Amino acid sequence: MLMIGAAVVAVPAWAQQQSEPSSPEAATNGDQIVVTATRTTRSSVELGAAEIQKVLPGANPVKAIQTLPGVQFETADPWGNNEQNIALFVHGFNQNQLGFTLDGVPLGDQSYGNYNGLSPQRAVISENVSRVRLTAGAADLGTASASNLGGGIETYSSDPTATMGVRFAQTLGSYDASRTFLRIDSGEVDGLGGTNSGYLSVVRQKARAWEFNARQGGWQGNAKFVHKGENGTLTGYFNISDKAEPNQDSVAHNAGGLEPYYRSLLYPNWQAALAYVDANGAPPSNNPNNYMNYFGDAQRTDYLGYIKYEHRFGDAVTWTNQVYYHHDEGQGQITGPIAAAGLPGLFRIYYPGQNLKAVFGGSGYALRTTEYGIDRKGAISTLAIHAGDHEIELGGWYEHNRNTIFRRWYAAPIDNPPSPYEWADPSLRRLTQYAAITKYDLIQTHIQDRWHVTPTVTVEAGFKSSLQFADGRVPTQPLPGALPGTSTGYPEGRLNTKKWFLPAIGAIWDITTNDQLFGHIQKNVRQFQASVAAGLSPFAVGSQQAFDQIKANTSPETSWTYEAGLRSHHALDLGPLTAIEAQVSAYHVDFDNRLLQISATPVIASVIGGVSILQNVGRVRTNGVDAAATLRFGPHLSVYNALSYNSSKYRDNYVSGTTTIATAGKYVPNTARWLNKTVVSINDGPFEIQAIGDYVGPRFATYTNDQGIGGRYLLNLQAGYSLPQIDGFGVKDLKLSVNVTNVTNRKGIYELVVGAASKTWNSYAQPPRMGFITLSGAF
Numbered sequence: 001m002l003m004i005g006a007a008v009v010a011v012p013a014w015a016q017q018q019s020e021p022s023s024p025e026a027a028t029n030g031d032q033i034v035v036t037a038t039r040t041t042r043s044s045v046e047l048g049a050a051e052i053q054k055v056l057p058g059a060n061p062v063k064a065i066q067t068l069p070g071v072q073f074e075t076a077d078p079w080g081n082n083e084q085n086i087a088l089f090v091h092g093f094n095q096n097q098l099g100f101t102l103d104g105v106p107l108g109d110q111s112y113g114n115y116n117g118l119s120p121q122r123a124v125i126s127e128n129v130s131r132v133r134l135t136a137g138a139a140d141l142g143t144a145s146a147s148n149l150g151g152g153i154e155t156y157s158s159d160p161t162a163t164m165g166v167r168f169a170q171t172l173g174s175y176d177a178s179r180t181f182l183r184i185d186s187g188e189v190d191g192l193g194g195t196n197s198g199y200l201s202v203v204r205q206k207a208r209a210w211e212f213n214a215r216q217g218g219w220q221g222n223a224k225f226v227h228k229g230e231n232g233t234l235t236g237y238f239n240i241s242d243k244a245e246p247n248q249d250s251v252a253h254n255a256g257g258l259e260p261y262y263r264s265l266l267y268p269n270w271q272a273a274l275a276y277v278d279a280n281g282a283p284p285s286n287n288p289n290n291y292m293n294y295f296g297d298a299q300r301t302d303y304l305g306y307i308k309y310e311h312r313f314g315d316a317v318t319w320t321n322q323v324y325y326h327h328d329e330g331q332g333q334i335t336g337p338i339a340a341a342g343l344p345g346l347f348r349i350y351y352p353g354q355n356l357k358a359v360f361g362g363s364g365y366a367l368r369t370t371e372y373g374i375d376r377k378g379a380i381s382t383l384a385i386h387a388g389d390h391e392i393e394l395g396g397w398y399e400h401n402r403n404t405i406f407r408r409w410y411a412a413p414i415d416n417p418p419s420p421y422e423w424a425d426p427s428l429r430r431l432t433q434y435a436a437i438t439k440y441d442l443i444q445t446h447i448q449d450r451w452h453v454t455p456t457v458t459v460e461a462g463f464k465s466s467l468q469f470a471d472g473r474v475p476t477q478p479l480p481g482a483l484p485g486t487s488t489g490y491p492e493g494r495l496n497t498k499k500w501f502l503p504a505i506g507a508i509w510d511i512t513t514n515d516q517l518f519g520h521i522q523k524n525v526r527q528f529q530a531s532v533a534a535g536l537s538p539f540a541v542g543s544q545q546a547f548d549q550i551k552a553n554t555s556p557e558t559s560w561t562y563e564a565g566l567r568s569h570h571a572l573d574l575g576p577l578t579a580i581e582a583q584v585s586a587y588h589v590d591f592d593n594r595l596l597q598i599s600a601t602p603v604i605a606s607v608i609g610g611v612s613i614l615q616n617v618g619r620v621r622t623n624g625v626d627a628a629a630t631l632r633f634g635p636h637l638s639v640y641n642a643l644s645y646n647s648s649k650y651r652d653n654y655v656s657g658t659t660t661i662a663t664a665g666k667y668v669p670n671t672a673r674w675l676n677k678t679v680v681s682i683n684d685g686p687f688e689i690q691a692i693g694d695y696v697g698p699r700f701a702t703y704t705n706d707q708g709i710g711g712r713y714l715l716n717l718q719a720g721y722s723l724p725q726i727d728g729f730g731v732k733d734l735k736l737s738v739n740v741t742n743v744t745n746r747k748g749i750y751e752l753v754v755g756a757a758s759k760t761w762n763s764y765a766q767p768p769r770m771g772f773i774t775l776s777g778a779f
Contacts, residue, residue, distance in 0.1 A: 041460050041506025041520040042140075043565055043585040043626065045069070046133045049158065052126065054690055054718050056739045057171050057774040058179045058205065060121040061132045061155050062088065067677050069626035069642035070136045072696055074751040076248065077207070078741045078770050081121050082216065083112055084247040084298060085764055087751050090136050090151050091587060092622045092648035092671050096536075097526055097557075099145025099152035103237065104380055105306050105324045106399065109147035109526075113533030114328055114372040115403040115438070118302045120155045122241040125203050125222050127169060127181050130158035136626065137563040137587050138522035141446040141464045141504055144380055144397045146527040149559040149591065157237060160197035160226055161185045166779040173739075173772030176215070177207035181776075194229035210767055211248045212265040214295065214420060218243025232311040239304045246297040246420040250753045250762035254707070255289040261747075262765035267295035267335075270417045274363060281357050281364030282339035293336035294365055294412070297420035300330040300372075318384045328374035335367045335418050347409075349479050350431045359430060361413035369424050370533065373404040378442075391450040393462075399442045405533045406476075407433040435476035436490060436532040438539055443467045448504070456510040463503040469496045470530040472539040483542060491547030495538055497556050499525045518585075519564035526557040536595045541614050554616055555593045563587040582629035589648075591620035596654065618652025620668060628677075640679040647673060650703070661757045666705045669754040672697040674711070686722040691715065701752050701761035709752065712766070715743040734777040745769040 045068050052064040056078055063080025066073035076085035088095040088110075100107040100117070102124055108117015132155050139145060139152025164187035171179040183201035190196075199222075206217035220241045227234040249263040266273040273294045277283055283291035306324035313319065338347065338360055347356045347366075360366040378399035385392040411428040412418055418425075448462025477489040506520035529537040538550045565585025572578055596617040628642035648668040654661050667673070674697035682689045694714045701707040716739070723734035746766055753762035 040135070041458075041508055041518050042135045043137050043518075043520075043563055043583070043587070044133065044135045045583070046131050048131050049129055052129055052132065054720075054737075055692070055716075056718075056741070056772060057169055057737065057776070058126045058181065058203070060119070061124075061126060061129045062086075062120055062153060065132055065134050065153070066694060067640075067642070067679055067692060068134055068136075069628045069677070070624070070644045070646070070675065071134070072672055072675060074696075074764075076211075076751070076764055076767060077209075077216065078739075078767065078772070079121075079126075079205075081205075081243075082245055082247065083119055084245070085751060086110075086112075086119075087670065089671050090134070091589065091624060092591075092620070092646055092668055093150030094670075097147060097149040099139040099143045099148030100155075101144055101152070102155045102304075103157055103235075103306065103308070104144060104154075104322060105304070105326075106144040106378070106397070109145075109529065111529070111531075111534050112298075113332075113370070113405075113531070113535070114300070114330065114374060115405070115529070115531030115533050116374070116376065116401055118241070118300075118304065118326065118328060120153070122220070122243070122300065122302050123239055123304055124155060124157050125181070125201055125220050125239075127167075127203070128158050128183065128199075128201055128222050128224075130156045132156070137520065137585075138504070138524060138561040141448055141462050141522075142382060142393065142395045142397075144378075144399075144444070146442055146444065146466055146468060146525075149524050149526045149557055150561070150589075157222070157224060160199045160224060161187065162197065163187045167776070168778070169774055169776035171772055171774040173207075174770035175208040175210055177770075177772060179203065179205040192227060192229075194227055196225070196227050198223070198225040209246060209248065210770070211262050211765070212246070212267065214246035214265065214267050214297075216243075216245045218245075231313075232309060235306075235308045235310075237306050239302070241300070241302045241304075244297060244299045244421045246295050248764070249290075249293065249296060250764055252289040252760065252762050253701075254760045257289050258287045260290055263290055264292060265295050266292050267420060270294070273365065273417075274414070277337045277339070277364040279357075279364075280339045281337050281360075283337045288340075291337065291340055293334055294417070295420045296332075296334040296336075298330070298332050299421075299423065300328065303327045316386045320380075320382045320384075322380045324376075324378055324380075326374065326376040328372060330372045331423055332370040332372070333367060333418070333420065333424065335365055335412055338364055338366045346433075346482055349482050359411070360409075361411035361416075361428070363412045363414040363417070365412040365417075366430070367410040367412050367418045367424055367428075369406070369408045369410065371404075371406040371408060372533070374401065375403075376401045389452040391452075392448070393450075394447050395445065397442075397444045400439070401442075401530075402437065402439045403531050403533075405434075405436045405438075405531060407435075409433065432476050433482055434474060434478045434490060434532070436472065436474045436539070438470065438472040438531050440468055440470040440530045442469075442527070458508045459505075460507065461503075461505045463501055465498075465500045466502060466525050466527060467496075467498045467500075468527040468530070470494065470528065470539075472530070472532070474532075487542030488545075489543070490532055491539060491541060491544045493544075493547060493551075495528060495530075495547075495551055497527055499556070499558075514568060514570050516567045517565075518567065521560070521562050524559050524561070528556055535597055536614060538614055540597075546614070550614055554595075554614065557591070557593050557595055559592070560590045561587065562589070576633045577631060578634050579632040580629060581632075582627070584625070584627040586625045587623070589620075589622040591622065594618055594620055594650075615654075617654035618650060618663075620648055621651055622646065622648040636682060636684050638681045640677075640681075642675075642677040644675040645673060646671060646675075656757065661703065663703050663757075666703065667700050669700040669702055669705070669708075670752045672699050672711070686724075688718075688720045690718040692718070699752060701754060701763075702756055702758050703754075704758045706758045707761050709749050709763075712746065712748060712750070714741075714746060716741050717743055730779050731777050732779070734775070737774045737776070739772045739774070740769065741771075742767060742769045 060080030
């Protein structure tokens with residue numbers, strides 16, 4: 001069976017997409033919802049800058065694609081920035097199984113435990129995004145990703161403008177939200193044998209979390225330079241992002257004790273926190289699993305830059321080379337009671353016979369950190385040759401990454417409580433539970449040929465190779481007993497995985513000038529995660545013996561994706577209906593060697609961290625269909641609807657210890673079988689209104705499907721008014737827009753956290769209705 005990746009296109013955009021869809025120059029018009037990429041053999045859709053900002057000015061570009069078929073996206077904040085609470089599924093694969101890039105630069109597998117990348121919203125300011133491209137089935141062979149079992153999400157930064165100018169936007173809204181954006185463009189300047197242009201941009205954002213009294217946000221800066229010469233284009237890009245995000249904890253269900261609607265924090269009321277715990281630092285006894293911490297947060301600082309040069313050897317040959325560098329440093333923090341989550345057993349190993357409350361500052365609280373460091377550098381090279389009826393592409397990608405993970409504990413003095421906006425004070429450090437350093441070298445190459453067999457038929461074939469050479473070291477091991485279960489410490493050693501032949505083949509048939517049939521088959525691999533911080537990493541298991549067993553008996557996850565579909569666009573003369581653009585696609589995925597981390601505390605997240613076993617637990621079979629269409633009723637009204645069906649089922653049982661877990665025939669949890677998206681757009685002169693409806697069907701919450709939640713429907717509204725130009729002030733393009741999220745103020749469970757075979761599961765609550773107003777313009 002097949003899957004859906006349907007999309008909608010504005011009629012002018014169809015002809016526009018005769019350029020390669022992955023080209024940054026393939027701009028999109030502001031009045032279109034989705035652009036179908038007509039040259040690709042895959043189900044591929046795009047969202048332009050104007051539509052991204054309509055979702056909410058400053059929105060995470062990944063959140064914006066939630067209107068596309070087959071995409072299930074959830075997050076705790078309206079911008080989609082809170083990474084601990086992000087859940088993304090495309091055709092049954094989660095965000096860690098997709099490929100992410102910015103202007104071709106790899107962004108890693110989007111693990112919340114940072115080790116090999118950063119999120120798109122940290123890599124580029126939202127207002128500087130020109131478009132986002134989603135290949136829902138299988139990403140392009142040249143996509144720089146080692147995790148894309150499924151599709152790819154490519155984000156592209158906008159180029160500098162040809163004329164000098166300033167752009168600005170100010171957003172204010174619910175929960176004291178404020179977002180200030182400013183961009184200065186130089187315009188084109190002659191010199192250095194061509195034209196030069198660039199921009200500098202900065203954004204400052206902050207907002208109070210809706211569940212507790214702490215602000216989330218930070219600041220970000222972008223700089224881009226483009227030199228266009230006679231035979232080539234040189235591009236330089238730099239991004240800096242610094243943010244601090246206090247996070248709520250998920251609510252544990254069926255685990256014992258109270259189950260609140262959402263799990264709040266005690267910050268900033270330190271006196272309430274001191275009164276919350278007893279004399280030993282224990283939370284209330286009737287709430288063992290959903291107790292309140294003082295705070296938890298994610299602090300991240302990222303520096304990302306690249307230089308790319310595209311050289312044209314005449315009309316037939318183009319050689320593009322790109323080098324990049326990414327440095328990340330940050331901390332994930334939890335300040336919580338010292339007599340909860342098994343902590344007394346841990347602390348007594350390091351401080352036997354001592355008063356633990358006194359050791360950690362007399363408050364009954366301790367600050368736990370996970371301290372991250374990433375140093376990535378890499379190069380991407382692509383040679384494109386146009387020879388007669390053949391378009392040949394050869395490419396290679398190399399990356400070296402060194403990531404460090406330190407788990408440390410600090411005192412929380414009774415007279416000097418810690419802050420979620422600052423790094424832990426080194427002078428208050430009490431112990432380092434473990435310190436790990438993991439390095440890897442990753443090499444991927446690909447070759448493909450697009451053969452235009454006839455003017456209406458194109459066949460594409462090629463393959464890629466993916467090789468990873470990883471090495472993990474643990475300079476500071478946990479003391480015996482400092483991890484739960486029977487762990488003897490984290491393993492060390494080398495783990496090399498090589499997949500030499502990952503083929504892809506596809507075809508396009510232009511049935512008419514308005515209708516196109518496409519099909520594609522591709523094999524992909526997800527290389528092992530190489531970090532102690534990653535959930536499915538061989539380096540995060542609890543013993544050297546387990547690691548050696550993985551080397552001998554465990555394989556990386558692989559998938560075969562099959563998809564086929566039809567794209568169509570037609571002008572009509574049916575009364576008020578003047579045009580229809582649509583795409584329907586079906587897909588089938590065979591997912592093999594599924595990896596599962598089997599842990600003593602799989603759902604109720606262990607504060608200590610601990611022993612786990614990583615093993616292949618069988619196969620998953622996925623069948624699905626995506627269908628989407630835009631109906632246009634003249635120039636002022638359009639209605640877009642996307643309906644998706646996905647059936648992802650386990651094909652095997654697995655063994656945990658001596659227990660067989662009956663998962664064969666069960667649905668993959670947290671993946672809805674039915675999705676429906678509706679976008680109604682109305683514009684008349686300076687006015688525009690857009691309503692976005694998002695339906696997510698029922699989902700299971702455990703591997704055995706004994707727990708689940710019902711479906712939900714969310715409605716968001718956007719209205720904009722373009723203000724007339726004010727003479728004498730030099731201000732232009734003034735626009736006032738209003739956004740309202742969760743218009744009906746729906747309550748209930750919004751997002752699932754799945755990790756248990758049965759009974760227990762975790763959740764996050766639905767964010768309430770929020771409103772925002774934005775004034776934007778230019779000079």
